[in-house]
Amino acid sequence: MTPFDYLASARRTISIESEAVTQCLLQLDDQFSRACELILSAQGRVIVTGMGKSGHIGRKIAATLASTGTPAFFVHPGEASHGDLGMITHSDVVVALSNSGESAEIVTIIPSIKRVGARLIAMTGNIESFLAKSGDALLNCSVPQEACSLNLAPTSSTTVQLVMGDALAIALMEAKGFSAEDFAFSHPGGSLGKRLLLTVGSIMHTGEALPIVADTTPLRDVLVTMTEKKLGLAIVVGQDHTFTGVFTDGDLRRVLDQPENPLTRPIKDIIKGGGTAISDTQLAAEALYIMEQKKITNLIILNDDKTPRGVIHLHDLLQAGIA
Numbered sequence: 001m002t003p004f005d006y007l008a009s010a011r012r013t014i015s016i017e018s019e020a021v022t023q024c025l026l027q028l029d030d031q032f033s034r035a036c037e038l039i040l041s042a043q044g045r046v047i048v049t050g051m052g053k054s055g056h057i058g059r060k061i062a063a064t065l066a067s068t069g070t071p072a073f074f075v076h077p078g079e080a081s082h083g084d085l086g087m088i089t090h091s092d093v094v095v096a097l098s099n100s101g102e103s104a105e106i107v108t109i110i111p112s113i114k115r116v117g118a119r120l121i122a123m124t125g126n127i128e129s130f131l132a133k134s135g136d137a138l139l140n141c142s143v144p145q146e147a148c149s150l151n152l153a154p155t156s157s158t159t160v161q162l163v164m165g166d167a168l169a170i171a172l173m174e175a176k177g178f179s180a181e182d183f184a185f186s187h188p189g190g191s192l193g194k195r196l197l198l199t200v201g202s203i204m205h206t207g208e209a210l211p212i213v214a215d216t217t218p219l220r221d222v223l224v225t226m227t228e229k230k231l232g233l234a235i236v237v238g239q240d241h242t243f244t245g246v247f248t249d250g251d252l253r254r255v256l257d258q259p260e261n262p263l264t265r266p267i268k269d270i271i272k273g274g275g276t277a278i279s280d281t282q283l284a285a286e287a288l289y290i291m292e293q294k295k296i297t298n299l300i301i302l303n304d305d306k307t308p309r310g311v312i313h314l315h316d317l318l319q320a321g322i323a
Contacts, residue, residue: 013147013155020143020156021163027140028167034094035121036171037071038054042119042132044091046072051105053154054097054161061095061165068169069178077105079302085109095168099141099157101129103320110134120219123164125157139164140251188227189304199283200287201280204301205231212237212308215268218253222247233310236267242306244268246275246298269290280310284322288310 039046046065058074065072070275075084082116088094094113098106101124110131110188113120117301122135125142130139141164147155211220211229215236222234228247233248247267255262255270278287278299287299293316 016094016145016147017156017159020145020147023144024141024160024163027142029140031173032139032167035139035168038119038121038137038176038206039093039168039172040175041094042091044089044093044118046070046093046095046098047088047118048072048074048095049077049109050097051077051108053158054099054103055184057158057161057165060096060162061097063170064166064169065172069176070169070172072096077103077109080109081105081112084146085112085192088113088116088118090241092118093121094118095121095123095165096131096135097123097152097161098129098131099125099161099315101126103131106131123161125160139168146209151177152233198284198320198322199280200282200284200299200301200312201310202247202282203316204280204312205316206310210308211235212277213247214239215269215271218264219267219270220263223252223263230310231298233311233312233313234267235300235309235311236271242275244301245271246300247271248298275300278312284312284317284320288314288317288322291317 013137014170019045028140044162046062048058048062049055055076062072062074073087080088094105096110096113101122107130114134119136120134121137121139122131123139123141124131126132126175126274127138127140129143141157141160143156145151146153147159193317207230209231211225211231211234213225213234213236215238217225226232226234226247233246235243236245236247238244247270251271275293276290276299277295278290278301280301290299291297299312300308301312303309
């Protein structure tokens with residue numbers, strides 16, 4: 001069996017598709033702006049449709065639009081002609097994908113799209129096709145050749161469709177001023193959503209869970225409190241209940257290395273003050289950043305009068321999926 005050069009094949013495919021994307025960039029024109037303006041001015045949603053491989057790309061484009069602030073969904077053109085056209089209203093914009101521009105399922109539903117009054121954006125590789133000539137805006141996705149050695153399998157053409165769809169989604173996102181916080185609201189279950197939405201106040205320990213001790217408390221009693229609360233630290237307060245510092249498991253190891261017995265000493269004679277405070281409205285991701293920078297495992301949350309309100313531990317961030 002003659003050895004096959006897999007790497008040469010891969011390089012050829014990537015090179016052809018890269019050239020196709022470069023050509024897409026060069027042939028971009030005012031029709032792209034027209035497509036964006038149609039969508040931005042529409043009162044309804046974006047309906048994406050496409051058959052076969054174009055349909056797979058269309059589903060991805062619809063998902064990208066929806067997640068970047070442009071309400072969109074995918075309608076299969078075959079199902080559209082059997083009732084799903086009822087999903088399209090005069091307030092909507094339809095983005096139809098077909099490399100040939102003559103896909104029977106797409107051509108069949110174009111008159112109905114026009115009749116209902118929806119605007120049509122044609123995304124095709126054939127600018128002389130029925131789809132291209134029917135569109136209110138034309139996104140030219142023509143390519144010199146498919147990466148398939150037979151020039152048959154949709155490869156370069158679908159790559160260009162995908163790139164064009166991404167360009168459309170990002171242009172609309174930027175035009176709307178869509179922010180990272182907006183993105184997070186549509187991705188609340190993902191790690192990005194957690195980083196942009198979860199606040200310290202949502203996961204901090206409060207009330208009876210706080211290991212608060214007076215600064216006159218002997219170290220041995222402080223250790224009892226630390227053991228009971230299981231947070232690896234004690235929050236030390238003065239006579240007016242204001243925060244004066246923390247005592248951690250790491251501090252304990254350092255104290256026990258000293259020659260004198262520290263267990264009967266009041267905690268105020270042992271701690272060196274310190275402890276880092278943070279607002280409960282700050283993002284949990286900010287808390288993680290502070291811990292990493294300061295090489296600490298906990299942060300104190302204070303009220304306006306400097307009394308302890310809560311505490312957040314590195315383990316809390318791990319459990320919340322932030323770290």
